[in-house]
Amino acid sequence: MKNNIKNIAVLFISVGLITILSVSAFEYSKSKGKDIDQCLACHEDRDLFMESGDKKISVFVNPDLYKESVHGNAECTDCHLKYNPDEIPHSTDRKLANCSTCHDDLKGIENSVHAKTDCYDCHSKHNVRPAKELEKEGSKNCLSCHKKGDVAKFSSSIHGKKGVECSDCHQGGHSVKKISRGEVTNLCGKCHSESKMKFSNSIHQTLTKSGNMNTPICTDCHGAHKIINNKFSIESEGCLKCHLNEKLFPGDSKGSAKFVAEYKTSIHASINGSVEAAGCVDCHGNHMIQDPNNSNSSTSKYRLTETCAKCHKDVADKFLSSAHGKALRDKNVAAPTCVSCHNEHSIKSVSSEDNLSKLNQVELCLKCHEEGKLPHKNYKGEEELIRNYKQSYHYKALQEGKDNAATCSDCHGAHDMNKFDNPDSRVNKNHIANTCGQVNCHAKEFRDFEGSIHNTSLNSKPDSDAPTCTGCHGNHQIFQKDASNNRLANSKGLVQLCSDCHNSVELTSKYKLPVGRTESYLDSYHGLAVRGGSKVAADCGSCHGNHNIRASKDSLSSINKNNLAKTCGKCHPGAEQTFFLTKIHIVDELKDSPFVFWITLLYILLIAGTIGLMIWHNYMDIKKKIQEQE
Amino acid sequence: MTSIRSRKYLRMTLNERIQHFILLLSFIVLVITGFALKFPEALWVSGFRSLFGENAFEMRGDVHRVASVFLIGVSVYHLFYISFTKRGKEFIRDMWIRKSDYTLLKDTINYYRGKKEEKPKLGRFSYIEKLEYFAVYWGNFVMLITGVILWFENIFLPLISNVGMDIASAIHFYEAILASLSILFWHFYFVIYNPDVYPMNKAWITGYITRHQMETEHPLWLEEIEKDEMISDTENGKTDDNTEKADTVKKDEVKKDLSEDRNKKV
Numbered sequence: 085m086k087n088n089i090k091n092i093a094v095l096f097i098s099v100g101l102i103t104i105l106s107v108s109a110f111e112y113s114k115s116k117g118k119d120i121d122q123c124l125a126c127h128e129d130r131d132l133f134m135e136s137g138d139k140k141i142s143v144f145v146n147p148d149l150y151k152e153s154v155h156g157n158a159e160c161t162d163c164h165l166k167y168n169p170d171e172i173p174h175s176t177d178r179k180l181a182n183c184s185t186c187h188d189d190l191k192g193i194e195n196s197v198h199a200k201t202d203c204y205d206c207h208s209k210h211n212v213r214p215a216k217e218l219e220k221e222g223s224k225n226c227l228s229c230h231k232k233g234d235v236a237k238f239s240s241s242i243h244g245k246k247g248v249e250c251s252d253c254h255q256g257g258h259s260v261k262k263i264s265r266g267e268v269t270n271l272c273g274k275c276h277s278e279s280k281m282k283f284s285n286s287i288h289q290t291l292t293k294s295g296n297m298n299t300p301i302c303t304d305c306h307g308a309h310k311i312i313n314n315k316f317s318i319e320s321e322g323c324l325k326c327h328l329n330e331k332l333f334p335g336d337s338k339g340s341a342k343f344v345a346e347y348k349t350s351i352h353a354s355i356n357g358s359v360e361a362a363g364c365v366d367c368h369g370n371h372m373i374q375d376p377n378n379s380n381s382s383t384s385k386y387r388l389t390e391t392c393a394k395c396h397k398d399v400a401d402k403f404l405s406s407a408h409g410k411a412l413r414d415k416n417v418a419a420p421t422c423v424s425c426h427n428e429h430s431i432k433s434v435s436s437e438d439n440l441s442k443l444n445q446v447e448l449c450l451k452c453h454e455e456g457k458l459p460h461k462n463y464k465g466e467e468e469l470i471r472n473y474k475q476s477y478h479y480k481a482l483q484e485g486k487d488n489a490a491t492c493s494d495c496h497g498a499h500d501m502n503k504f505d506n507p508d509s510r511v512n513k514n515h516i517a518n519t520c521g522q523v524n525c526h527a528k529e530f531r532d533f534e535g536s537i538h539n540t541s542l543n544s545k546p547d548s549d550a551p552t553c554t555g556c557h558g559n560h561q562i563f564q565k566d567a568s569n570n571r572l573a574n575s576k577g578l579v580q581l582c583s584d585c586h587n588s589v590e591l592t593s594k595y596k597l598p599v600g601r602t603e604s605y606l607d608s609y610h611g612l613a614v615r616g617g618s619k620v621a622a623d624c625g626s627c628h629g630n631h632n633i634r635a636s637k638d639s640l641s642s643i644n645k646n647n648l649a650k651t652c653g654k655c656h657p658g659a660e661q662t663f664f665l666t667k668i669h670i671v672d673e674l675k676d677s678p679f680v681f682w683i684t685l686l687y688i689l690l691i692a693g694t695i696g697l698m699i700w701h702n703y704m705d706i707k708k709k710i711q712e713q714e
Numbered sequence: 715m716t717s718i719r720s721r722k723y724l725r726m727t728l729n730e731r732i733q734h735f736i737l738l739l740s741f742i743v744l745v746i747t748g749f750a751l752k753f754p755e756a757l758w759v760s761g762f763r764s765l766f767g768e769n770a771f772e773m774r775g776d777v778h779r780v781a782s783v784f785l786i787g788v789s790v791y792h793l794f795y796i797s798f799t800k801r802g803k804e805f806i807r808d809m810w811i812r813k814s815d816y817t818l819l820k821d822t823i824n825y826y827r828g829k830k831e832e833k834p835k836l837g838r839f840s841y842i843e844k845l846e847y848f849a850v851y852w853g854n855f856v857m858l859i860t861g862v863i864l865w866f867e868n869i870f871l872p873l874i875s876n877v878g879m880d881i882a883s884a885i886h887f888y889e890a891i892l893a894s895l896s897i898l899f900w901h902f903y904f905v906i907y908n909p910d911v912y913p914m915n916k917a918w919i920t921g922y923i924t925r926h927q928m929e930t931e932h933p934l935w936l937e938e939i940e941k942d943e944m945i946s947d948t949e950n951g952k953t954d955d956n957t958e959k960a961d962t963v964k965k966d967e968v969k970k971d972l973s974e975d976r977n978k979k980v
Contacts (some may be wrong), residue, residue: 658872662871662872663872663875665877668876683885687892690892695892702903702907710909
């Protein structure tokens with residue numbers, strides 16, 4: 085019985101409890117539904133506003149969105165505490181909704197940058213979205229607030245385009261945080277490990293480690309949010325932001341802001357807003373930027389050529405095979421690099437009025453070659469100084485503004501410059517005529533010289549002693565045609581010049597040249613007149629030509645027997661019909677000109693006889709007169 | 715005594731002196747400018763060059779040609795002079811080489827060699843002067859021909875070829891040497907270094923020679939003059955030759971002195 089009673093009691097209690105729960109649940113649901121509907125009855129009106137001071141605030145709640153949201157079953161008053169629906173306004177203390185009443189675990193948001201941000205800024209107010217949904221939305225949700233500054237441009241950045249989310253750097257959810265400067269490198273390095281490794285060897289990073297607070301991190305150059313792919317993200321402006329700052333880089337030595345500022349004037353720099361031909365990073369490298377004194381630096385002396393060759397390959401190749409380049413490869417400290425001539429930052433175009441303009445180039449080359457001597461003696465047998473170029477007509481003409489006059493590089497080449505004894509050199513004996521005879525220089529003279537016997541000898545024998553241009557005109561100190569100190573301009577000098585070879589026992593026997601040319605000329609009327617200072621009498625060149633000297637048996641020669649009279653006629657108008665019974669250069673008088681020989685002999689005998697008799701007569705006379713006086 | 719000793723005899727008229735002066739001047743200029751071409755490195759030539767500047771050589775040639783024109787001019791005038799003037803005709807008559815000149819030369823040489831006691835008496839123009847005089851003809855002729863060839867080389871080159879030019883230039887040169895040496899050794903000896911005229915026979919300047927010179931150089935001529943004077947004296951006239959300059963010496967004294975002088979010598 086007892087058991088029965090106990091069972092009945094349990095049953096009743098159970099039924100009672102079930103009933104209570106059911107009723108209360110029903111009641112609860114009934115009262116809630118009633119509450120929302122009651123609120124929405126007013127708040128579903130889109131034009132419902134409340135006034136707060138001067139402001140009109142919409143109090144519209146979209147009933148569909150709300151009911152579908154995760155809070156669809158919550159009562160309005162669950163969030164809007166202490167609201168009395170019967171009174172308007174509903175609350176005197178218009179406190180904002182407090183999520184923490186239900187969501188007591190805020191998952192650390194109180195420690196994040198969003199600690200003071202309202203939950204609904206991310207999760208929305210009535211159509212509350214869960215974390216999963218927010219995660220799916222990604223950066224879009226962040227950018228709905230972060231509309232200002234660089235961040236706004238994130239979606240157009242390379243990261244934005246490639247699906248990198250805000251949370252990838254800033255962490256997501258409730259633990260969003262700011263990234264300190266110290267963290268940036270490592271953070272970027274998570275993805276960009278190679279760049280990070282390079283950067284950690286750079287001077288920027290080295291300085292950072294040594295405690296310099298002004299050194300840049302990834303974002304200083306690339307920017308934080310608006311990172312764009314390739315160079316445009318790091319135009320020189322990025323570097324110049326710091327490197328033009330005179331407080332950071334004082335003075336005017338290398339590395340100073342002033343020194344860097346020269347870049348702005350260079351041909352590499354952006355001109356009138358155009359794209360930079362070469363920015364800082366093109367030469368200095370990007371991540372692994374180094375001090376130029378560091379031998380690993382792309383701008384170090386021995387690696388610079390390689391760096392410039394990235395763009396200027398042809399030129400760099402020429403340079404490396406030049407004497408300058410060879411010296412550089414041999415680690416000669418005096419060897420020039422690209423920047424020795426072109427400058428470091430203020431690189432300009434050759435045509436502009438800079439240090440590579442034709443006139444300035446002389447100073448540039450002489451900076452190193454000032455005391456230099458030519459490796460061989462000049463046509464006068466003197467040691468010639470390189471700086472004697474400044475006394476040449478080439479230099480004088482340049483000073484007078486004649487731009488086509490030759491400067492150093494016109495003869496020696498610029499990048500492909502080589503010493504005279506290099507067979508490839510432009511100033512090598514076998515090439516110099518081509519060099520002087522360049523199209524805009526002495527092309528006509530070269531054409532004349534091409535067929536000359538001197539050139540024929542040069543071409544047929546590689547070690548010929550025959551003169552090329554410089555053999556007669558000299559090297560650096562080439563004079564103006566009519567300059568008083570030009571040996572070629574006065575006949576005496578010219579005769580001496582030709583005689584240097586043609587009267588040399590060594591050369592005349594080596595090349596089987598006709599002998600006695602000088603003496604026979606000097607004894608002729610032409611020679612006598614020249615010796616006496618005549619300015620019009622014929623010298624070697626008058627008959628033999630100067631550039632176009634040919635052997636007499638050459639039918640094109642001015643002294644070929646068919647052309648000789650015409651040649652005489654150049655100076656002796658009317659003498660074009662002259663005929664020649666003897667040679668012009670009388671060496672052996674008996675053989676070459678017997679008439680003159682016999683007449684001369686006759687006269688000498690006549691003179692000796694006559695004057696001898698006269699003297700004898702005088703002697704007899706005076707002897708007798710002295711005798712008589714005694 | 716002193717008056718007869720200081721008597722002077724007209725040897726060259728003003729006209730002749732001017733001829734001689736032009737001749738000597740142009741000759742010297744020709745010698746200098748000519749040899750300046752042939753010996754351009756000689757000290758005196760470089761002296762000229764530094765004196766006349768950079769155009770010295772061209773100037774030399776021009777001066778040579780101008781001087782040659784003077785020489786040719788005076789030579790042509792001289793031909794006119796000896797052909798058409800009275801004194802000129804006398805001059806060439808006296809100058810003409812005769813057989814007697816050969817005898818005189820032979821005798822003089824014999825005298826020099828001590829084979830003959832007495833010095834042969836020379837007339838107005840000795841064989842020395844005659845040789846010189848006609849040598850000038852020869853020289854002028856040779857130099858004129860070769861000089862003109864060299865002067866107008868453009869015309870002559872096609873005509874006589876380069877050999878012709880060489881020959882002309884050789885002849886011109888050696889003839890110049892011959893002429894210059896002749897003047898130096900022959901003419902200068904007899905008008906300067908000759909002890910009888912030393913320091914100089916001034917006839918080329920004053921026109922007169924001294925009595926001493928007359929006696930030693932031209933005794934035969936002196937005799938002739940005196941013979942003429944005696945004749946003209948009796949005719950109470952004056953000799954042609956001595957009228958040109960005032961002759962202050964009185965004829966009587968002359969005669970007296972002359973006879974005394976002659977007596978002395980004998």
